[in-house]
Amino acid sequence: MAATLKGNAIVAQSGGPTAVINCSLAGVIQESQKHDAIERLLGSKNGIFGVLNDELFDLNQEDAATVEGLKRTPASALGTTRYKLQDDDYERILDCFKRYNVRYFFFNGGNDSMETCHVVGQLAARENYELRCIGVPKTVDNDLAVTDHCPGYGSVARAITIMTMDAGKDNEASYSTDTVKVVETMGRNTGWIAASTGLAHETEEDAPHLVYLPERPFAAQKFLDDVQGCLDSIGRATIVVSEGLVDENGEYITAQSAADSEFYQDAFGHAQLSGVGDAICKLVEGKLNAKARFNKPGTSQRNCIMAQSKTDAEEAYMVGAAAVEAAVGGETDKMVTLVRESNDPYKCVTGLCPTEQVAAAEKKMPDEYINEAGNGVTEAFIDYVRPLVGDLPKYVRLKRVSA
Amino acid sequence: MAATLKGNAIVAQSGGPTAVINCSLAGVIQESQKHDAIERLLGSKNGIFGVLNDELFDLNQEDAATVEGLKRTPASALGTTRYKLQDDDYERILDCFKRYNVRYFFFNGGNDSMETCHVVGQLAARENYELRCIGVPKTVDNDLAVTDHCPGYGSVARAITIMTMDAGKDNEASYSTDTVKVVETMGRNTGWIAASTGLAHETEEDAPHLVYLPERPFAAQKFLDDVQGCLDSIGRATIVVSEGLVDENGEYITAQSAADSEFYQDAFGHAQLSGVGDAICKLVEGKLNAKARFNKPGTSQRNCIMAQSKTDAEEAYMVGAAAVEAAVGGETDKMVTLVRESNDPYKCVTGLCPTEQVAAAEKKMPDEYINEAGNGVTEAFIDYVRPLVGDLPKYVRLKRVSA
Numbered sequence: 001m002a003a004t005l006k007g008n009a010i011v012a013q014s015g016g017p018t019a020v021i022n023c024s025l026a027g028v029i030q031e032s033q034k035h036d037a038i039e040r041l042l043g044s045k046n047g048i049f050g051v052l053n054d055e056l057f058d059l060n061q062e063d064a065a066t067v068e069g070l071k072r073t074p075a076s077a078l079g080t081t082r083y084k085l086q087d088d089d090y091e092r093i094l095d096c097f098k099r100y101n102v103r104y105f106f107f108n109g110g111n112d113s114m115e116t117c118h119v120v121g122q123l124a125a126r127e128n129y130e131l132r133c134i135g136v137p138k139t140v141d142n143d144l145a146v147t148d149h150c151p152g153y154g155s156v157a158r159a160i161t162i163m164t165m166d167a168g169k170d171n172e173a174s175y176s177t178d179t180v181k182v183v184e185t186m187g188r189n190t191g192w193i194a195a196s197t198g199l200a201h202e203t204e205e206d207a208p209h210l211v212y213l214p215e216r217p218f219a220a221q222k223f224l225d226d227v228q229g230c231l232d233s234i235g236r237a238t239i240v241v242s243e244g245l246v247d248e249n250g251e252y253i254t255a256q257s258a259a260d261s262e263f264y265q266d267a268f269g270h271a272q273l274s275g276v277g278d279a280i281c282k283l284v285e286g287k288l289n290a291k292a293r294f295n296k297p298g299t300s301q302r303n304c305i306m307a308q309s310k311t312d313a314e315e316a317y318m319v320g321a322a323a324v325e326a327a328v329g330g331e332t333d334k335m336v337t338l339v340r341e342s343n344d345p346y347k348c349v350t351g352l353c354p355t356e357q358v359a360a361a362e363k364k365m366p367d368e369y370i371n372e373a374g375n376g377v378t379e380a381f382i383d384y385v386r387p388l389v390g391d392l393p394k395y396v397r398l399k400r401v402s403a
Numbered sequence: 404m405a406a407t408l409k410g411n412a413i414v415a416q417s418g419g420p421t422a423v424i425n426c427s428l429a430g431v432i433q434e435s436q437k438h439d440a441i442e443r444l445l446g447s448k449n450g451i452f453g454v455l456n457d458e459l460f461d462l463n464q465e466d467a468a469t470v471e472g473l474k475r476t477p478a479s480a481l482g483t484t485r486y487k488l489q490d491d492d493y494e495r496i497l498d499c500f501k502r503y504n505v506r507y508f509f510f511n512g513g514n515d516s517m518e519t520c521h522v523v524g525q526l527a528a529r530e531n532y533e534l535r536c537i538g539v540p541k542t543v544d545n546d547l548a549v550t551d552h553c554p555g556y557g558s559v560a561r562a563i564t565i566m567t568m569d570a571g572k573d574n575e576a577s578y579s580t581d582t583v584k585v586v587e588t589m590g591r592n593t594g595w596i597a598a599s600t601g602l603a604h605e606t607e608e609d610a611p612h613l614v615y616l617p618e619r620p621f622a623a624q625k626f627l628d629d630v631q632g633c634l635d636s637i638g639r640a641t642i643v644v645s646e647g648l649v650d651e652n653g654e655y656i657t658a659q660s661a662a663d664s665e666f667y668q669d670a671f672g673h674a675q676l677s678g679v680g681d682a683i684c685k686l687v688e689g690k691l692n693a694k695a696r697f698n699k700p701g702t703s704q705r706n707c708i709m710a711q712s713k714t715d716a717e718e719a720y721m722v723g724a725a726a727v728e729a730a731v732g733g734e735t736d737k738m739v740t741l742v743r744e745s746n747d748p749y750k751c752v753t754g755l756c757p758t759e760q761v762a763a764a765e766k767k768m769p770d771e772y773i774n775e776a777g778n779g780v781t782e783a784f785i786d787y788v789r790p791l792v793g794d795l796p797k798y799v800r801l802k803r804v805s806a
Contacts, residue, residue, distance in 0.1 A: 017576045042806045046578035056806035069799030075572035077801050100806070166706035169478035173420045175449035181702065275681070298698030299584065303569035305796055306709040393708055396472030398480050403445045403459035403503070 004037050005130055007103030009327075010051065011059070012044035013138075014109030014116075015082065017075035017299075018152030019159070019308045020316035021108060021138050025077060026070040027320025028106050028136070029059055035328045038104060046079035047109070048116060051096045052089060071313060074303035085116055090123050097124070097131060104327045108136040108320070111144060114335055115359035121333040132327040135335030135355050136319050140302045142192035145361035146353040147337035151319055152302070154312030154388035157196030159304035160185050160240075160297065161389060164197040167295050168207020168238040169395060179236045180227060180284050180292035183208070184277030186301060187242040191215050191365050193301075194242035196385050198377035200392060207238035214244035215365045216374035218253050223280075224287050226375050231290060243276050253279055309390050315348060322350040346387035407440050408533055410506030412730075413454065414462070415447035416541075417512030417519075418485065420478035420702075421555030422562070422711045423719035424511060424541050428480060429473040430723025431509050431539070432462055438731045441507060450484035450512070451519060454499045455492060474716060477706035488519055493526050500527070500534060507730045511539040511723070514547060517738055518762035524736040535730040538738030538758050539722050543705045545595035548764035549756040550740035554722055555705070557715030557791035560599030562707035563588050563643075563700065564792060567600040570698050571610020571641040572798060582639045583630060583687050583695035586611070587680030589704060590645040594618050594768045596704075597645035599788050601780035603795060610641030617647035618768045619777035621656050626683075627690050629778050634693060646679050656682055712793050718751060725753040749790035 011028045013021055025043075032041045043057040044050030050057075057078070070077055097105065107117045117135045124131035137144050142153035164183050171181040187193040191213025198211055209230045212218060230237035245253040253276050277294030284292040319336045326334060334352040341347045369381035414431045416424055428446075435444045446460040447453030453460075460481070473480055500508065510520045520538045527534035540547050545556035567586050574584040590596040594616025604611055612633045615621060633640035648656040656679050680697030687695040722739045729737060737755040744750045772784035 013576075017573045040806070043801070043803075045803070049578060057801065057803045058806045059801075061804040062801055066799045066801065069797065072796065073572070073798040073800075074569050076576035077799070079578055080576050081578045162709060163700075163703040163707075166477050166703050166708065167701070169476070170420045170702040170706050173416075173479035173483050175452060175482050175484045183703075278678070278681070293701065294699070295701030295703050296697070296699040297566075297703060298570070298696065299573040300566040300569050300586075300698050300700060303573050304566075305569065305798075306565060393475065394472070395476040395708075396469045396480070397476075398446070398460065398462075398465055398469060400446075400448070400460045401464040403443070403461045 005103050005132065006037050006039060007101045008040045008042060009038045009104035009106065010042045010044055010056065010097070010102050011106040012047050012050065012108065013076040013078045013080050014047040014107065014113040015080060015139060017080060017303055018138060018140050019074050019155035019303050019305055020151055020313050022070035022073050022077050023313045023316035024108050024136050024138060024151060024320035026067055027317040028324055029067050031321035031324035035324065037328050038324070042100065042102070043078045047081035047083065048085065048093065049081050049083060051093050054096065056100065071317065072305055072308070074305050084112070090119055093120050094123055094127065094129060098129060103131055105131060105133045106136055106323050106327070107133065108138050110139040110141070111358055111361060114355040117335070118333060118355040118359050121355070132332040134323040134327045134331060135358065136323045137335055137337065140193060141187060141190055143190045143362045143364070145358050145363050148340040148348065149338055149388055151312060151316035153192060154309035155304065155307060156186065156193055156302045157385060158309045158389045159301045159307035160193055161197045161199050161392060162307055163295070163297055163301065164208050164238065164240055165200045165392065165395065168200070171207065171236050171238045172205065179231065180290045181238045182277045182280045182292060182294040183238070183240045184294055184296040185240060185242055187214065188244045189214055189362060189364070191242050194240050195365060195369065195377045195381060196389060197240045199382060199385060199389060201376070204234060205397070208240040209237045210375045211240045211377060212242065212245055212375060213365060213370060214242050214246060215370060217248045218245045219248065220283060224283070227284060228288060231288070239280070241276055241280055245276055252276070309388060311346070311388055311390055318350055326352055343383060343387065408506050408535065409440050409442060410504045411443045411445060412441045412507035412509065413445045413447055413459065413500070413505050414481070414509040415450050415453065415511065416479040416481045416483050417450040417510065417516040418483060418541065419543060420483060420706055421541060421543050422477045422558035422706055422708055423554050423716050425473035425476050425480050426716045426719035427511050427539050427541060427554060427723035429470055430720040431727055432470050434724035434727035438727065440731050441727070445503065445505070446481045449482035450486065451488065451496065452484050452486060454496050457499065459503065474720065475708055475711070477708050487515070493522055496523050497526055497530065497532065501532060506534055508534060508536045509539055509726050509730070510536065511541050513542040513544070514761055514764060517758040520738070521736060521758040521762050524758070535735040537726040537730045537734065538761065539726045540738055540740065543596060544590060544593055546593045546766045548761050548766050551743040551751065552741055552791055554715060554719035556595060557712035558707065558710060559589065559596055559705045560788060561712045561792045562704045562710035563596055564600045564602050564795060565710055566698070566700055566704065567611050567641065567643055568603045568795065568798065571603070574610065574639050574641050575608070582634065583693045584641045585680045585683045585695060585697040586641070586643045587697055587699040588643060588645055590617065591647045592617055592765060592767070594645050597643050598768060598772065598780045598784060599792060600643045602785060602788060602792060604779070607637060608800070611643040612640045613778045614643045614780060615645065615648055615778060616768060616773060617645050617649060618773060620651045621648045622651065623686060627686070630687060631691060634691070642683070644679055644683055648679055655679070712791060714749070714791055714793055721753055729755055746786060746790065
């Protein structure tokens with residue numbers, strides 16, 4: 001047992017918002033209040049920017065009802081950023097920590113955030129400044145290494161799956177118009193989000209009929225054959241495509257205007273995509289005798305409190321609280337993980353792993369989760385994702401007995 | 404009191420699907436079962452197509468649980484169409500009715516459907532075929548004359564308002580990226596859907612900050628000034644635009660590729676739009692120092708059972724049941740209307756109006772519902788729309804007391 005380290009704590013939220021990142025914040029706040037070691041909990045405005053720019057909030061001043069309300073408030077209540085740290089920023093971070101006697105740092109984000117955690121932790125160690133840095137996992141992309149899954153994923157999966165069910169019902173109802181419906185999902189480099197919609201495909205009639213993931217190169221003719229197959233068999237196709245689809249050359253399937261624009265490069269050098277749904281529709285309309293329209297829920301999918309997964313919300317809280325417990329207990333340079341102990345009944349607990357194991361890695365969909373044709377998912381994936389999403393709404397279909 | 408007219412009935416669903424059109428179907432089915440005058444209730448597959456092509460379902464064969472489940476199943480369970488009737492179709496419709504001894508016709512749709520109801524009713528009268536045609540109002544666009552509002556509107560308004568709140572929270576959280584977020588809503592010629600999002604704008608911080616409606620010509624420079632004003636005051640802008648925005652010349656604000664394509668003209672000659680959200684983003688990025696991204700929920704907004712308005716669902720059921728009652732009571736060539744008797748407390752009952760009053764008309768947003776600047780709504784509109792949408796989720800915002 002480590003000696004009690006007394007001091008202040010900072011919590012920051014980084015990367016893209018989610019429907020449950022504020023649950024993790026509530027977990028950090030409420031757990032911190034239970035530990036005398038943490039004298040004051042400060043919130044950093046807009047991710048690491050607040051630390052760099054001395055914009056810190058005293059979270060002990062917040063009303064208990066507001067903290068409770070965080071559990072049902074989407075996006076990042078502290079603000080977030082995608083700012084990529086420069087080499088001399090790390091020293092400034094440590095300076096801020098020293099000035100505020102910060103001994104605990106909870107950084108809620110994805111693999112970039114874990115890298116920050118790791119570098120800051122190492123710097124503090126070199127300077128003999130006692131600091132406990134714990135990463136709190138968060139990303140709708142579900143692409144973090146080590147952890148079974150990421151808080152934020154279950155809710156975005158639930159949202160996009162229900163939105164796909166609704167789009168599918170619309171498509172099913174619409175004779176003579178909109179026979180092809182494309183749903184464009186988030187997922188820059190991995191197909192976890194798009195793949196989750198496979199949960200809704202229980203019978204041949206049920207959308208989505210085709211799902212395309214960045215893990216498989218997009219082959220236009222093969223795709224058109226798939227779509228024509230659906231049109232021939234059930235007269236329509238509801239298709240889910242991940243925003244990060246690439247062709248055999250690794251080029252994004254997207255509108256040219258987007259590909260050419262500097263605006264679509266963010267600070268991390270990841271391409272900011274636009275237009276894959278539109279591009280797919282144009283491909284279908286240009287090559288097949290079908291109409292095609294796309295839905296692009298965009299940021300509404302990752303912040304959809306209506307579709308917040310109960311399991312996801314609870315686990316997001318749990319990882320926030322576990323980070324505080326771990327830090328107070330003496331851990332540092334670790335990220336809290338989710339460990340699935342059992343799938344049926346579903347049981348998940350928290351664990352810890354070195355942040356550097358998460359920092360550089362990106363977990364793609366494994367082969368056994370993608371079907372052979374590369375246009376859907378496997379039962380193994382459905383088993384993996386179902387408990388994270390929870391029960392879906394039950395829609396009826398008429399028997400349609402001929403009169 | 405009219406003499407009892409015994410015979411069969413047909414119900415059909417037409418036009419775009421909604422989150423509650425199946426509630427109206429449940430209302431027609433369950434109310435029909437209470438009246439001996441209606442011997443069999445038949446469902447027409449894909450709107451009027453089922454009548455023209457002899458594709459009718461015996462709805463008495465459906466399980467009671469399925470009929471109950473319709474109340475929570477989006478889109479049109481019987482299938483729908485946007486087919487525009489030809490002159491010789493009316494005679495074929497009447498022929499079908501005679502063959503099946505159909506004496507009751509319930510047509511659930513918008514103004515095109517009411518025109519069909521009216522013409523078929525007149526034809527039957529000329530031929531001395533006793534027939535009672537009742538229109539059941541339905542449209543997310545809320546553009547039907549006479550009725551206070553349309554079933555389907557409250558739910559699409561609730562869905563798009565919550566999606567705008569969620570997009571707004573995301574935008575608020577995101578420092579340095581996505582400072583302008585555009586939400587593209589449905590609404591081809593009227594701004595009712597886009598306008599409803601005004602409900603969420605309670606403080607200057609709350610999205611949406613700007614709302615643009617087809618009722619006001621879109622002036623690009625004025626728009627850019629509005630956006631810059633938001634960026635100057637709160638550092639971001641969440642903007643709602645209706646898909647049907649037009650410029651001073653009446654030209655749609657949309658991607659050129661869409662405007663040039665024959666695919667974007669449907670059978671009624673209404674332009675099928677695509678790309679206004681994208682176009683607005685390109686305008687912002689081209690002219691202002693800001694990033695812009697759009698969400699286009701598309702058909703997910705009109706079929707969103709998660710956001711189904713309780714009032715809307717109840718009223719949709721009510722107009723279905725009222726149509727049956729009116730027809731059995733001797734009425735014909737009428738549409739059921741919603742009559743708001745009181746706003747606080749909200750009380751709404753059904754009425755009847757001649758279908759021809761609805762057939763040709765399109766109800767735009769009245770001037771008193773649009774603010775003077777043409778970029779938002781008035782309190783009068785908020786009072787009108789609030790009871791239709793119901794209570795919105797409450798999201799919290801931190802006090803952010805400086806440390």
